[in-house]
Every structure is written in structure tokens, then in C-alpha cells.
Amino acid sequence: MFNLFKHELFSRWRAVIGWGIGLSMFSALYVGVYPSFADQMTAFANVEFYKLLGMDLASFAGYIASIVVQILPIILGVNVIMLAIGTLAGEEDSGTLELVVAMPLYRWQIVAMKTVALLIAILLIMLIFGAGSALVLAIVTATTDVAIDTTPMQLYGALLGAYPLMVALFGVSLFLGTFMPSRRSAMTLMIFLYIASYGINSVSNLVESLHWLKTFSLFSYVNTAVSVFTEGHDVGKLLVLLAVGAVFFGLALWSFEGRNITVGQWPWQRARNSA
Amino acid sequence: MGINVIETHDLTVYYGKxxxxxxxxxxxxQGEVFGFLGPNGAGKTTTQRVLMDVIHPSSGRATIFGMDCQKEGVAIRKRLSYLPGELNLYPNMRANAFLDMLASLQDGSTDKHYRDQLCQRLDLDPTRKMKEYSRGNKxxxxxxxxFMDKPDLLILDEPTSGLDPLVQQTVMELVQEVKADGRTVFFSSHILPEVQSVCDRVGIIRDGQLIQTASVESLTKQAFKRLHLTFQNMPPADAFTMDGVTETGRDGQMVMLEVRSxxxxxxxxxxxxxIQDVESPQVTLEEIFLNFYGRTINGGK
Known part of the structure; x- marks a missing residue:
């Protein structure tokens, strides 16, 4: 069983390094150029569009929170969705899952080993790009005259705080991968939910009367405002995200247990033998 | 009568409607080589997937080694190995690493020397990545x-598919070695001569229903007899028009008949x-198989 975990983790080492470095470079690009345009950024202070997206580009801390802390996890989230759906639904589509299921393993073991391996891979990506972003900020801080009231460690902590969001996204995607008939249908629905969740968070931030909608957006449970550097994340909200991940992981176990591999059916089409 | 390694009871699978x-x-x-025959879509792969608990039956049950395939699948799968009909492998993995992984998931007790022997006999270089292999090498x-774990039961779905005739022959030798060890093989195939050469019994499935199970020998005996009769004086064209007899052709002084009764x-x-000469050429499994489907060798109904 441990070998399935090893295979799942080690077969992704290139992707882990690639995503980690890629996101660090994104971070370097945006953080690195800020000092050159610092005096022009105040012009964005009252732009409604950025307010809609929950962005504050007028201060360096706000800019970092808006671009690095908010955007990087959104980009990584897409990768998390692809990983989670790909590990079961994707392998089923490509035909490799049939051999794994034919091994003497309980289905819950297959789901659990793949989940643990991929959550470790996602954590490694976050550790790499968190460290990369913090390093970039340290270099920028040391080489610019622009006032920066955020430390590299605060940035690192803020970025890693998005991990529970990744866990929640992973759980929901994993479940859809076992519930929907194919990878494509699971991916389509999950991307729709992902965009809707982000949209709900943005709109409810902007319109006071829709504030209650925030409850339904996973993004609202992660602090991406400038306050994240001083106050950190709300631990209670992060626990909610972990709980969402755990609940959907449980649903994925249940759904995968009854799934007819290679067939691509909806759950209600899966006849369970009562004999 | 031997112990049944595989049993299915009213096994039914519906995919929606x-x-x-x-x-x-x-x-x-136990110890027999059982051939599972049927055209595409007849239900061969579905049956094997239920045995492997890859899919669940709609009704009925299947047991292997006396254990329920659904409830005790893990214990069953420790003692068998499965070759799917649609074999797909991890493209970026090397064959050696893949075989190591499967061996460790099985129970890790693979005899590496035997595995190397198998690679040699099949002319497979296991150091390459899967994506570099041709279909046959995959x-x-x-x-x-x-074969590498020497399991008690092998379930093989079209094991020689995509292989060249020489390697097909090697695979059939491996099947015979498994049989000689007293182990059991359940395999489906479209290549009827190979089924005839290694199988003790065959099951013929059509439209999802098992329509015949018999030993290869009895099938070939009971199906029909072929008679080639050579005459001094040729009988008239309708001489053998009678129930249970089909005249399949004439060649010079010879009349060819298929006699069911x-x-x-x-x-x-x-x-x-x-009558100057009587010949009774052996009926092949292929002819019997086609006979079950109401077709002739050349494809006519």
C-alpha cells in the first residue's frame, strides 16, 4: 500500500518543483517591479474594479496581499483541482485505474494513499513558492527605498495559510471525480463552482446586502486583505476549510466504493447488488 | 469432479438500461484452463471485471476460492493476477519500476529471477519507459x-492481443506451464486455435448469456460430424436433402456433408x-464457434 503512496508522490516531483518555481517567478515578477511604480500605484486606490476583486494596490503591503497572497493560491487552486480530479477520474479515463483496483487493496486505501500523497505534493509546492516569494521580498526590501511594512516571514505565513483552502478544493474535486461519470464532466462542474465561489466572494465583499453569501464561498474563509500580515488568518475559518475537505474526502470514499470502474456512470445508474 | 475455483450464480450486470x-x-x-469465448460486446470483459470487483453486479453473485468477489475481494486478489483486455500503463514509468510497484502491492514476494526469465522469453527490455513501447511490448x-507472482489463478482478457505469432506461442506455453503446476487459468480470446490448443473447457457467451460450457473435446465431437464421401457414381443433387444433414459442397466425385443427426x-x-472413400475431417473450435452464431467460416449467415 505504501508503494502506491510512493508512486503517487514521486511521480509528481517534476510538477512539484515546476509549480513551486513557476509561482515563485510569478511572485518575483510582480513584487520585484513594485518599487519602480510605487508612486503611480496610489492612482488605483479608488478603482471600483479592484475593489470588486477585493484588491488594494495603493500600498506595497496591500499590493502584495492582493497580487501574491490572493492570486497565487487562485492559480495553484486550478492545479489542485486538476490533480484531485486526475488522480481517480483521470486514471479511470486513461485506463490505468483498472490495474490498481485489481490489486489486493481496499478501495478506501487507494483513495487515502492518493490523497495523502497529493496533499503532501501540494504542501511542497506551497512551501517552495512561499519560500521563493519570501526570498524575493527580502531582496526587494534590502534593495529599495520604498517603505515596506511587511516582513518576508509574514508573507510566508500568509501564503501557507491558504493551504486549508487547497485541502477543501482538493476534497470537493476528489469527490466530484468519483461522483461524476467522467473526468471532463467533473472538471467542467468543478471549474464552474470554483469561478462561482470566487465571484460570490467578490460580490459579497462589494455589496453589503449580499454579505451573507460569503458563507457559501470557500475564498471568504481565507484572509487575503492586508490585515493578513499583522493579524494572520482566522484559525476558526481555516478549520472550517479543513472540515470541508474532510467531509468531501469522506463522500469521495463512499462514492468510489460504489463506483463501477471503467464504466462511467452516474451514481443512480450504479446498481448495487443486494444478493 | 474438482474443486471450483470460480463460480458465478445468475450473475447479471446492467449498464443503466x-x-x-x-x-x-x-x-x-481448480487446475483447468478455461477459455471464455464470444464476439465483441458479448459480455466477456464484463464477467471478468465483476470477478475482479472492478464493477459490481446488478444481481447474482460470483465467488473465487469460495469467497465472495464483492465482500472478500482483497483476500481473493492476493491469490490471483489479472491482465485487462484494454491494458493501459503509466507512460512515464519504466517497466521495471511498474513491475516492482505491482509486486509490492501484491505481496512483494515476486521471484525476481523468474520475472527476468519471463522478460527474456518474451523478448522484453524492461528498462525502458512505457511510452517508448509499441503496443505489443506494452x-x-x-x-x-x-505471470510473475505465480498466482493460484490467472484471469486473462485477450492475453495475446497485439502480440506477434511467436510471442503468442510463448504466452500459450506459459499458460500450459501454469496448468502443469496445478494452477488455474481463466481467459478470453478471439484466437480460437490457441483456445483449442490449451483449454480444457470453454464457455461460449452470446448477447450476455452463457450458451454453452463444455470440454473442447466434447464440443468438437458433439457439434456435428463432417463427412467427405467419394463415390464411384455421383448421387443426384438432392440425394442428401434430409433433416440434420447439410451438403456443403461437391468436388469431383466427392460430396461434402455436415451431419448433425x-x-x-x-x-x-x-x-x-x-462409396470409394470415407473421410471425417476434424471439426475445429472455430467452426463450432461460428456455428453457434449461425455463421459460416467465410462470413455468410
Whole structure:
């Protein structure tokens, strides 16, 4: 069983390094150029569009929170969705899952080993790009005259705080991968939910009367405002995200247990033998 | 009668409204090589996938080694290996690493020397990545994976698919070695001569239903007899028009018949025309198989 975990983790080492470095470079690009345009950024202070997206580009801390802390996890989230759906639904589509299921393993073991391996891979990506972003900020801080009231460690902590969001996204995607008939249908629905969740968070931030909608957006449970550097994340909200991940992981176990591999059916089409 | 390694009882699978298999009852005895025959879509792969608990039956049950395939699948799968009909492998993995992984998931007790021997016999270089292999070489990886643990039961779905004739022959030798060890093989194939050469019994499935289970020998005996009669005086064209007899052709002084019943009556009709020679060529499994489907060798109904 441990070998399935090893295979799942080690077969992704290139992707882990690639995503980690890629996101660090994104971070370097945006953080690195800020000092050159610092005096022009105040012009964005009252732009409604950025307010809609929950962005504050007028201060360096706000800019970092808006671009690095908010955007990087959104980009990584897409990768998390692809990983989670790909590990079961994707392998089923490509035909490799049939051999794994034919091994003497309980289905819950297959789901659990793949989940643990991929959550470790996602954590490694976050550790790499968190460290990369913090390093970039340290270099920028040391080489610019622009006032920066955020430390590299605060940035690192803020970025890693998005991990529970990744866990929640992973759980929901994993479940859809076992519930929907194919990878494509699971991916389509999950991307729709992902965009809707982000949209709900943005709109409810902007319109006071829709504030209650925030409850339904996973993004609202992660602090991406400038306050994240001083106050950190709300631990209670992060626990909610972990709980969402755990609940959907449980649903994925249940759904995968009854799934007819290679067939691509909806759950209600899966006849369970009562004999 | 031997111990049944595989048993299915009214095994039925429906894919939504579509029929997979219907009330399939079969028994495979320990130590035998059982061939599972049927055209595409007949239900061969569905049956094997239920045995492997890859899919769940709609009704009925299947047991292997006396254990329920659904409830005790893990214990069962420790003692068997499976070669899927649609074999797909991890493209970026090397065959060696893949075989190591499967061996460790099985129970890790693979005899590496035997595994190397298998690779040698199948002419497979296991150091390459899967994506570099041709279809035939990928199939060889699957064959090595199926045989390397020396399981008590092998379930093979079209094991020689994509292999060249020489390697097909090697695979059949491996099947015979498994049989010689007293282990059991359940395999489906489209290549009827290979089924005839290694199988003790065959099951024929059509439209999801098992329509015949018999030993290869009895099938070839009971199906029909082929008679080639050479006459001094040729009988008239309608001489053998009778129930249970089909005249399949004439060649010079020879009349070719397929006789399902009424052999005595055929001889009675034939004798007055002075029989010079009687031949009874063996009926092949392929002919029997096609006969079950109401077709002739050349494809006509």
C-alpha cells in the first residue's frame, strides 16, 4: 500500500518543483517591479474594479496581499483541482485505474494513499513558492527605498495559510471525480463552482446586502486583505476549510466504493447488488 | 469432479438500461484452463471485471476460492493476477519500476529471477519507459505482470492481443506451464486455435448469456460430424436433402456433408452409389464457434 503512496508522490516531483518555481517567478515578477511604480500605484486606490476583486494596490503591503497572497493560491487552486480530479477520474479515463483496483487493496486505501500523497505534493509546492516569494521580498526590501511594512516571514505565513483552502478544493474535486461519470464532466462542474465561489466572494465583499453569501464561498474563509500580515488568518475559518475537505474526502470514499470502474456512470445508474 | 475455483450464480450486470451480462452461471475447476469465448460486446470483459470487483453486479453473485468477489475481494486478489483486455500503463514509468510497484502491492514476494526469465522469453527490455513501447511490448509488460507472482489463478482478457505469432506461442506455453503446476487459468480470446490448443473447457457467451460450457473435446465431437464421401457414381443433387444433414459442397466425385443427426440414414442413401472413400475431417473450435452464431467460416449467415 505504501508503494502506491510512493508512486503517487514521486511521480509528481517534476510538477512539484515546476509549480513551486513557476509561482515563485510569478511572485518575483510582480513584487520585484513594485518599487519602480510605487508612486503611480496610489492612482488605483479608488478603482471600483479592484475593489470588486477585493484588491488594494495603493500600498506595497496591500499590493502584495492582493497580487501574491490572493492570486497565487487562485492559480495553484486550478492545479489542485486538476490533480484531485486526475488522480481517480483521470486514471479511470486513461485506463490505468483498472490495474490498481485489481490489486489486493481496499478501495478506501487507494483513495487515502492518493490523497495523502497529493496533499503532501501540494504542501511542497506551497512551501517552495512561499519560500521563493519570501526570498524575493527580502531582496526587494534590502534593495529599495520604498517603505515596506511587511516582513518576508509574514508573507510566508500568509501564503501557507491558504493551504486549508487547497485541502477543501482538493476534497470537493476528489469527490466530484468519483461522483461524476467522467473526468471532463467533473472538471467542467468543478471549474464552474470554483469561478462561482470566487465571484460570490467578490460580490459579497462589494455589496453589503449580499454579505451573507460569503458563507457559501470557500475564498471568504481565507484572509487575503492586508490585515493578513499583522493579524494572520482566522484559525476558526481555516478549520472550517479543513472540515470541508474532510467531509468531501469522506463522500469521495463512499462514492468510489460504489463506483463501477471503467464504466462511467452516474451514481443512480450504479446498481448495487443486494444478493 | 474438482474443486471450483470460480463460480458465478445468475450473475447479471446492467449498464443503466443496457445489458452487460444476464444470469451467467459458470464454474471453473481448480487446475483447468478455461477459455471464455464470444464476439465483441458479448459480455466477456464484463464477467471478468465483476470477478475482479472492478464493477459490481446488478444481481447474482460470483465467488473465487469460495469467497465472495464483492465482500472478500482483497483476500481473493492476493491469490490471483489479472491482465485487462484494454491494458493501459503509466507512460512515464519504466517497466521495471511498474513491475516492482505491482509486486509490492501484491505481496512483494515476486521471484525476481523468474520475472527476468519471463522478460527474456518474451523478448522484453524492461528498462525502458512505457511510452517508448509499441503496443505489443506494452502487452508483454502486462503478461509479465500477470505471470510473475505465480498466482493460484490467472484471469486473462485477450492475453495475446497485439502480440506477434511467436510471442503468442510463448504466452500459450506459459499458460500450459501454469496448468502443469496445478494452477488455474481463466481467459478470453478471439484466437480460437490457441483456445483449442490449451483449454480444457470453454464457455461460449452470446448477447450476455452463457450458451454453452463444455470440454473442447466434447464440443468438437458433439457439434456435428463432417463427412467427405467419394463415390464411384455421383448421387443426384438432392440425394442428401434430409433433416440434420447439410451438403456443403461437391468436388469431383466427392460430396461434402455436415451431419448433425441421422448418420445411418446418410450411409443408407450413400451405399447404392458405391462409396470409394470415407473421410471425417476434424471439426475445429472455430467452426463450432461460428456455428453457434449461425455463421459460416467465410462470413455468410
Amino acid at each position: 443496457h445489458r452487460g451480462i444476464e444470469k451467467v452461471n459458470l464454474a471453473v475447476e 502487452q508483454k509488460v502486462g503478461v509479465v505482470a500477470a 441421422g448418420l445411418a440414414k446418410v450411409m443408407e442413401v450413400a451405399v447404392p452409389y458405391q
